[in-house]
Amino acid sequence: MEFRDLKKQYNVLQNEIDNAISEVLHNCNFIGGNQVKDLQKQLADYVGSKHCITCANGTDALTMMMMAWGVKEGDAVFVPDFTFFASGEIVAFSNATPVFYDVRQDTFNADISSLEEAIKAVIDEGRLTPRVIIAVDLFGQPADYTQLEKIASKYDLLLLEDGAQGFGGRINGKRACSFGDAATTSFFPAKPLGCYGDGGAIFTDDDETAEYLYSIAVHGKGTYKYDNVRIGWNSRLDTIQAAVLKVKLDAFERxxxxxxxxxxxxxxxxxxxxxxxxxxxxxxxxxxxxxxxxxxxxxxxxxxxxxxxxxxxxxxxxxxxxxxxxxxxxxxxxxxxxxxxxxxxxxxxxxxxxxxxxxxxxxxxxxxxxxxxx
CATH class of the missing domain: 3.90.1150.10 (Aspartate Aminotransferase, domain 1)
Structure with missing residues (x-):
């Protein structure tokens, strides 16, 4: 018995996946192929977001949003205490301070009372500037964004949905990765929608944020590859992974x-x-x-x-x-x-x-x- 049976999934989807990979190999468009652009549109349409920017992995996706929002030293970012290390790691990587809050025992997701208590404690201390709430869609279920958005609005904070495990979840018909000010997900093989390696994506409705994210994903490029307008890094979803994800997304939906x-x-x-x-x-x-x-x-x-x-x-x-x-x-x-x-x-x-x-x-x-x- 397998914990997450990727072998059985491949057996079912083998012809489609093999053909999709073969097309990439035949065309030799390993980086930035049309499959990547097609997948980004399909993902954005599925989620209900204006933009989808794919990247190398879910951790990069979170880090890129910290960069896009200018999170820095002296900022407080509120993170669930019960989650995977990356949710807090990316805050420290930005030189900001992760502030951990508790979760609910029944859903494993954000405890709103604990979150607000943490926000108030930071404000009362006056040492850090509260900037961002990270909410995690743990084990496949979206956090309570109705309440989270109220808290974010009350304290003038940005809200980031960490949907690494939540892709496909919904609240009253609204799909995961469409909540908050931006959302991220992971395509690690064992995720609800996984590729055959590492991969991730960011979802946003903001045009300027999307433009910035596209730029930093490829070394801060401007109008063309060798026009570098800012310091970025290399975080791209390769074409083979996009081809695999297109097949899997179809099966996921069907x-x-x-x-x-x-x-x-x-x-x-x-x-x-x-x-x-x-x-x-x-x-x-x-x-x-x-x-x-x-x-x-x-x-x-x-x-x-x-x-x-x-x-x-x-x-x-x-x-x-x-x-x-x-x-x-x-x-x-x-x-x-x-x-x-x-x-x-x-x-x-x-x-x-x-x-x-x-x-x-x-x-x-x-x-x-x-x-x-x-």
Missing amino acids: YELSDINAVADKYTKLFGDIVTLPVVPEGFYSSWAQYTLQLENKEKRDELQKRLKESGIPSMVYYPKPMHEQTAFAGVKKYVDCPVTVRLCDTVLSVPMHPYLTDEEIQKVVSEVKKYLS
């Missing part, structure tokens, strides 16, 4: 997104109330990057993971350590306590989740979890 939600429904029905399950609030729709259980404590979580491995069932812990406990952030001031994050890091366990999971595999996972818990 059946993968609905199929993975069907898998989630089966898990939820079969698990019942024997274990704490992920919650999707009314009006929200998840792309299920992960299906994450919560156990009673760390000992039970670790023992269950061991039992599953012995039964041939892969599982993962996302994430075992809060952001504020990362060694790299040892010198960063803690403005609010994050007890939910601390608990989640000890109790979460993600089980196999992908659109190609069979009923037999689902039953096996549920059966082994129930066997251990009972």
